[in-house]
Amino acid sequence: DAGVTQSPTHLIKTRGQQVTLRCSPKSGHDTVSWYQQALGQGPQFIFQYYEEEERQRGNFPDRFSGHQFPNYSSELNVNALLLGDSALYLCASSLFQRNTEAFFGQGTRLTVV
């Protein structure tokens, strides 16, 4: 049973560019949440997707957007990249209807130069 998988593992982009990160949830999970973790800090919640809709959103600008597909996989898009967007981006999957644990992927390390 594959856990949460994220791709790519590392990415380097230039300021102003756009980036798409991908996440496949753990088998049987229907909810995907995205987090940003800057160096030396704890992960910060970006948003959560369930039934292909954004259900909750943290304090992030509209440059951050997402999508969930019918197979529950998800994408995180960031437009007009800033140097401050450099971080580890984490995806977590869970079950929407049950208050069980969320499982994290290994993350995508984004560097903006």
Next chain:
Amino acid sequence: DAKTTQPPSMDCAEGRAANLPCNHSTISGNEYVYWYRQIHSQGPQYIIHGLKNNETNEMASLIITEDRKSSTLILPHATLRDTAVYYCIVTGSARQLTFGSGTQLTVLP
């Protein structure tokens, strides 16, 4: 979500029990206590969670006080691989986790 307070760092000798405390005095009745850990540059790893009863799994035990205002995560026989940042999170939903600064646990040989 209720705020949590954890010591910034702790040391533990290899083979001994590691007891990590967490205060959450403003926890509400429908909020769970979750513990995650993160080894450098890896994704957070789920450890255990509970509502009001003590819980145990293959990784750890979670002791929640009767008033639910504090809890302790116990790693019964710490190894060097348990060195990580441990996060105590109080939330009504694991779909949206609020991470604090956590406790850096260092297991010493």
